[in-house]
Amino acid sequence: LQGGGSIVIDPTEALVAIDVNSGTHRVDDDAEETAYQVNIKAAREISRQIRLRDLGGVIVNDFIDMKAEKHRRGVERELQNAVKRDRARTKVLRISPFGLIEMTRQRIRPSLKRSIYEECPCCNGTGSVKTAESVAIEVMREMMRASSLDSIGRISVELNHRVATYLANKKRKELLDLEDRNKVVINFESRYDVNPNHLEIRCQSKFGEDIAFSHSMSSK
CATH class of the missing domain: 3.40.1260.20 (Ribonuclease E, catalytic domain)
Structure with a gap:
C-alpha cells in the first residue's frame, strides 16, 4: 500500500482470507490513527484486487484493530463504497468486534489463479507430499x-x-x-x-x- 502497509490474499477451498498489515506506516506514533489510515487504503485496494483477480464466494477481510467506533464505521463505509463500481454482485456485512468484514461476491469468470496455474500432479493441489x-x-x-x-x-x-x-x-x-x-x-x-x-x-x-x-x- 502507498506509504507503507500491505494486504495478504490467501484463497482457500472454503473462503478467501485477506489480511491487512500496517508494515512501516506510522502517523506520529498514534496507533489508532495509523490503523485507520492503513485500513482505509486497504479497503480501496481490496476492492481493486478482488475485481482484478475475480475472487468470488465468501471473502473475509481482517483489518487492523481500531478502538474508535467512528473509525470502524468509516472503514466499513469505505469498503462498501469501493465495491459499488464492481459489475459483480457484491454484499458487504457490518464490521465485527474483531475487525473482520465478511463479504460475498459473485464470480464472473475463472479466477486469475485458476487461469494461470493448474493443479500440481504430485500433490493433487493439497500443497504437500509424503516424506x-x-x-x-x-x-x-x-x-x-x-x-x-x-x-x-x-x-x-x-x-x-x-x-x-x-x-x-x-x-x-x-x-x-x-x-x-x-x-x-x-x-x-x-x-x-x-x-x-x-x-x-x-x-x-x-x-x-x-x-x-x-x-x-x-x-x-
Whole structure:
C-alpha cells in the first residue's frame, strides 16, 4: 500500500482470507490513527484486487484493530463504497468486534489463479507430499508382502530417487535380511521424473517368468 502497509490474499477451498498489515506506516506514533489510515487504503485496494483477480464466494477481510467506533464505521463505509463500481454482485456485512468484514461476491469468470496455474500432479493441489521416510515404510511393507510369496524369486522396484536413496541409506540391513530370509533378489530403479509416491513393482519367478503382483500403495 502507498506509504507503507500491505494486504495478504490467501484463497482457500472454503473462503478467501485477506489480511491487512500496517508494515512501516506510522502517523506520529498514534496507533489508532495509523490503523485507520492503513485500513482505509486497504479497503480501496481490496476492492481493486478482488475485481482484478475475480475472487468470488465468501471473502473475509481482517483489518487492523481500531478502538474508535467512528473509525470502524468509516472503514466499513469505505469498503462498501469501493465495491459499488464492481459489475459483480457484491454484499458487504457490518464490521465485527474483531475487525473482520465478511463479504460475498459473485464470480464472473475463472479466477486469475485458476487461469494461470493448474493443479500440481504430485500433490493433487493439497500443497504437500509424503516424506521419503513415510513412502519408504510403505514400500518396505509391499516388499515384505511380495517376497513372502513362494513363487517369486526376483523383485524389481521402480520408485522416486529420494525414496530409493532413503532405502539404500536407512533400510539396507532390513533389505538384505529380507532377501536372505525369503531367498529373493530385490533391485531398485531410481527415477527423477516420477512423483514422490510413485511405485511400480515387477516380479519374476526363480526361472525368470513374469508374475503378476498388485500392490496396495497409492500413487497419489
